[in-house]
Amino acid sequence: MSESKGNAVVLGAGIAGLLAARVLADFYGDVTVVERDSLPNGPRNRRGVPQGGLPHIPTARATQSMEKLFPGFLADLVAGGARVWDDGDLSRLCMNFGGHQLLRSGNIPDPGSIVVHYAHRPFLEWRLRRRVLDIPNVTFAEAHDAVRLTSNGQLGRVTGVVLARRDSGAQRTLLADLVVDATGRGSRTPVLLEQLGYPRPPESELKVHVTYSGLPVYVAPGGLRENITLTAAEPKRPLAFAMFAGENDNYMLAVQTLAGRPAPTDRASLFDCLTDVAPPHVLAAARSAEPLADLMQYKFRANRWRHYDRLTHRPDGLIVMGDAMCTFNPLYGQGMTIAAVEALILRDCLRHGDEDLPRRFFRRAAKEAGVAWRMAVSSDLALPQIAGKRTASVRIRNAVVDRMVTAAETDPLVVQRFLHLMNMVGRRGPLTTASTLLRTVFR
Template sequence: MTQARGHAIVIGAGVAGLLAARVLTDTFDRVTLVERDELTANETARRGVAQAWHLHGLLDRGRRIMEQLYPGFTGEAVADGATVTEVLVGTRWYIGGARLAAGSTGLTSVIATRSLLETVLRRRTLELRGIELLTRTTVRGLVGDAQRVRAVTVSGPAGPQTLTADLVVDASGRGSRITQWLTEIGAEAPAEARLDVDLGYASRFFRHRPGQLGGQASVIVSTGANGRGGGAVRVEGDRWHVTLAGMLGDHPPTDDAGLGDYAASLSAPDIHTIVVGSEPLGEAVPYRFRTAVRRRFDRQSAHPAGLVVLGDAQCAFNPLYAQGMTVAALQAVALRDCLAATDTDLPARFYAGAADAVALAWQLAAGSDLRHRGVEGRRTLRTRLTNVFVGRVQRVSHRDPRVARAFLRVAHLVDPPAALTAPGTLRRILLS
């Protein structure tokens, strides 16, 4: 059994922070979650997670990890109101302008609001030994130097404080100030890869009526040639959660007529049918995501001991592809495995261990974004050839359920991209 290592602090009590706290309890006596928001059991969204108003997808790879870390997680989410169904059986996917062929994929969708998923994770995490949660508390900076981080400074209900720790984990999300904090203590800030997508959302809840969408639980319409897409998922409270999305500044409006017209412009009619045929519950809410950012901690030659960065604080993906929660789960597992081995050179080993998962998700998202001509970025020969191949995979997936299965298992990060070039699958793709 690994010897306990004292005190760990996690900055941020969102999904990434909760998953980090869960694995830290295996090797630390005490784990303190520091969260600037007030947290309530019935929150719809909160200031620190503005994107919680909008549709979230939990890829099956992420669900499986959560089930491993919190046995019974899926059933508990269902008890709280989530819907569980098999991808392509209980859901509809439109990609490349047409619907993917229905068939078994072996993938499970947990359909719920982001708030429900986070509430289940928080409840389970706070039941663990040695966990403490500080709310309405904001981290102001790191204490230490380029060699080691020893504490964080915070402000909250108890006033300014310095909290010492053997390990600090920054899971504070897209708004992380980690670059500034590292510079302030004389440490090297990581280089960044950036991809401007100027994505806009408009989301609204509607009352679900029996028989809508043929009894299925969700429909996803990927962004087509015009950069427009969206989704409608049946969530807790017997509601439709509808999100419309537009790339490169072509953002959906939030007024009734504009929302309906935008839904009508998608490449499939299903979401528009729900929007115009259902009772609205509240107003539409906008959201804007300008730039995907990957901080290349994995390329740094030196890191201060006592600090690791994960989740969106390390890599903030275009949210269209629903990778964030799953990559955070993969990073949490990498952190667990590193801690179980030794605490020597932990940051470098963690970034190396998590690099493959982050790189794969980034490549999948960036490659898809670069299919839109207006997205500026380097299109290597490999990128262009990959996008040609993916386009063919999508077209074949419209009529071949076996290829659709293989495609979605890669998209859910369950199978590697190489699964699409397995002899049987590749033959179907090339000869269909």
């Protein structure tokens, strides 16, 4: 661990902000986490995480990364009631992609290669927040807005942030040697940079206009064997369905419509639209389950990547991470993973000092975000309802995925590799390895 020095400020107390605070606590004397919400004392939804009440399970790579930052964290999740899939039992998974039902019997060849912890977003965030609160040099400033950044002008460095209390509007300035923006897809950093005389980062965007409708339910033990049920949208049926297990037999279920199509607005219409989408036994379990909250909706307009790595003129002392930099269609579950990976990148960069930190961080983070971006955008563009340029690489990637899920109907090794792809673990680029091509394209 490097010798601590100076102060750091993290904007946002979501997954990305909490992981960033954990990293910064090893390198800075004082770390302040600024959050707009008043944070709940328990695993409850909050306004700043509108998608928190919908199916939202961390990938295997996300939880692996969290364990590196918080040793023993996964054991804590399990002790709190989280489920673990670590035996490769395919009867616990019910996934359909493009009309292809993945194999549901037997086991994957190497169960230890992918371990999934089923913990819903509010529970996961609460457990992380408890860990961060236990760090002596980390404090929280709740119910505050970040109004503007401060800088030392010609020296080209951010020096802090001006905060305003949400109740009174009273302002104060927090000085900082490093400011990390982890405020999510509503990040104001492009505007704040302009206020300091810097350009906005260039952006890539793919509009999808999806709407989620869903709710949490309690399924009595033994009422549903599957940990995950997922039916992806198809060209002729632009509707997706997910029902994920979580801690203490709580499930979250939702439907997703796309391209601006209306979504269900009450429980009755939610279940009605699932008649031909959800497996009958899963739909029956959902209908008989105890609702734990009212139906909620969440709208997601577009995948967006703010390319801070491409800026030729940027201030020192400012990092942007998580959804504030790159946000993906939530259906693919990549957001928490990229935030966790970026936290490890930030740690590695800080181990080599803070000189030229933003450039080094953004360059490495862009490589990881790019992998997830290509996966998400290609998957969205497989649906004709989504407008966008279908390049040769997109068409090839989608063709190989289609062959892969076809093979996964009967081949447990291909199922394993597909799960690696979904969970962002294993070899990079599993779609193009020779053995995968042989087992998929040439079947």
